[in-house]
Amino acid sequence: MGRTSKDKRDVYYRLAKENGWRARSAFKLLQLDEEFQLFQGVTRAVDLCAAPGSWSQVLSQKIGGQGSGHVVAVDLQAMAPLPGVLQIQGDITQLSTATEIIQHFDGCPADLVVCDGAPDVTGLHDVDEYMQAQLLLAALNIATHVLKPGGCFVAKIFRGRDVTLIYSQLRVFFSSVLCAKPRSSRNSSIEAFAVCKGYDPPDGFLPDLTKPLLDHSYDPDFNQLDGPTRIIVPFVTCGDLSAYDSDRSYPLDLEDGSEYKYTPPTQPPISPPYQEACALKKKGQLAKEISPQDCPMSTVDMLPQ
């Protein structure tokens, strides 16, 4: 597979590079904004789980007019700098990170909090959905400290079995909650985005960081809401129908038939976790894990039991 094959299979990946976005995710936020006018009147925003930074790029370009807005970007991973974006490297489920973010908005709250956080998926769907929900709840907890009344919260969700519980929790804090699927998000993915508008916490609600951000107890009965507590939120797809379909492959000469020219990534990863393994592989020093199937019988007997 050549380096252009991903350009062919994933049109949004290719367009991201050609348009100078650090990741194809930029189109998801742009398509959500097209539908919900997320950036209207926004001057201060928080981008949680921001690396490599395409949502921060969009935010810094779109809010506050001519980049005069204020964006705080947070991620576990280091992110290459972006003009007008203040970066915090940390885990959003940790108190220390939450406190650092909140300090930046002390006395001057944010209009918009976005979170595109995703755990490293394991393939065990229940575990992945649970981890994703914990990220969303950590983001919501931070949002309750920094959002101004009427503010907006947008977060990635996995539409799994217990998603109605998340909607119900979000409805406690926002006057409108819906679930949106931008066209650039693959149909084959359970990813969607909760779009919550009109921050309006219950009377007497006091944001509280002393409660653990991560709640490890999981009660399956508690997570099944019925009757009036079961909230079904509207599901909206967004991105014009004429927009590219993220599940299709497109020929490389998309528009005018002119000759295809490869574009390298806008911002290569600055310290990817696989860097060391690649260096070792180049030198032929990468140890190969030995599995019993790979070994002749005599060697299997010598493996530690």
Ligand code: SAM
């Ligand atoms: N919106 C980003 C963009 O446009 O470039 C892409 C975000 S990427 C899909 C998901 C990010 O979530 C990863 O960079 C990952 O490091 C981050 N992440 C996952 N768990 C996190 C956590 N607990 N705290 C902070 N960041 C986290």
